[in-house]
Amino acid sequence: MKLSYNSDRKVLGIEDDLKTHQLLMKFLFAITLINSCINLYGSNWSALGVFKIIWLFVGAVSLIVLYFLFFKESVQKEIPIDAIDYLKEKTVFGRARFTLKLKNGKYRKLASPRTEEDLNYLRNILKKAGVTIVR
Numbered sequence: 001m002k003l004s005y006n007s008d009r010k011v012l013g014i015e016d017d018l019k020t021h022q023l024l025m026k027f028l029f030a031i032t033l034i035n036s037c038i039n040l041y042g043s044n045w046s047a048l049g050v051f052k053i054i055w056l057f058v059g060a061v062s063l064i065v066l067y068f069l070f071f072k073e074s075v076q077k078e079i080p081i082d083a084i085d086y087l088k089e090k091t092v093f094g095r096a097r098f099t100l101k102l103k104n105g106k107y108r109k110l111a112s113p114r115t116e117e118d119l120n121y122l123r124n125i126l127k128k129a130g131v132t133i134v135r
Contacts, residue, residue, distance in 0.1 A: 001111035003122060005129050010081045012129055016111050019075040026069050033062040074106040086132040098122065100131075 004013040036059030043052055085101040096119060098110040113119040126133065 001113075003110075003125050005125050010129075012079045012081060012084070012126075012131075014077055014079070014108070014110065018109065018111075019077070022069060022073065022075050026066065029062045029066050029069070033059055033066065036062060072106055074102060074108045076108060079108065081129050081131065084129075084131050086134050087126055088134050090135070 002013075002015040004015075005011075006013065036055045039055045040052065040059065079100065079102070083103050085103050088099045088101060090097050095112050097112060100108040100110065102108060110122070113122055123133065
């Protein structure tokens with residue numbers, strides 16, 4: 001992940017492969033939802049079996065994940081600073097995770113920094129841009 005801040009345009013630039021990753025996730029969950037619908041389409045609903053319950057569960061999970069991927073996560077590469085609400089930093093299993101909360105209600109995940117230098121660079125560039133950091 002590469003971060004850059006353009007002070008002239010007041011834009012935070014993020015270079016990572018999140019767009020490709022999210023496209024693959026959308027494709028796989030859509031295929032899973034279609035597969036679930038096909039398996040449930042011609043079934044007899046008078047008797048609920050174990051496989052019907054499993055396919056209902058898999059279809060519901062796929063639908064929920066697709067909702068979050070389409071409506072709650074962003075993959076923008078250039079984000080205006082005035083569109084950022086805050087940066088959320090949390091530690092999970094000893095690794096720092098960063099998420100930008102945008103003012104339109106979406107979230108933009110950032111890749112975890114690999115070294116302490118990358119972590120300090122991330123914090124400094126966001127402080128320079130005037131983004132509030134929430135821990």
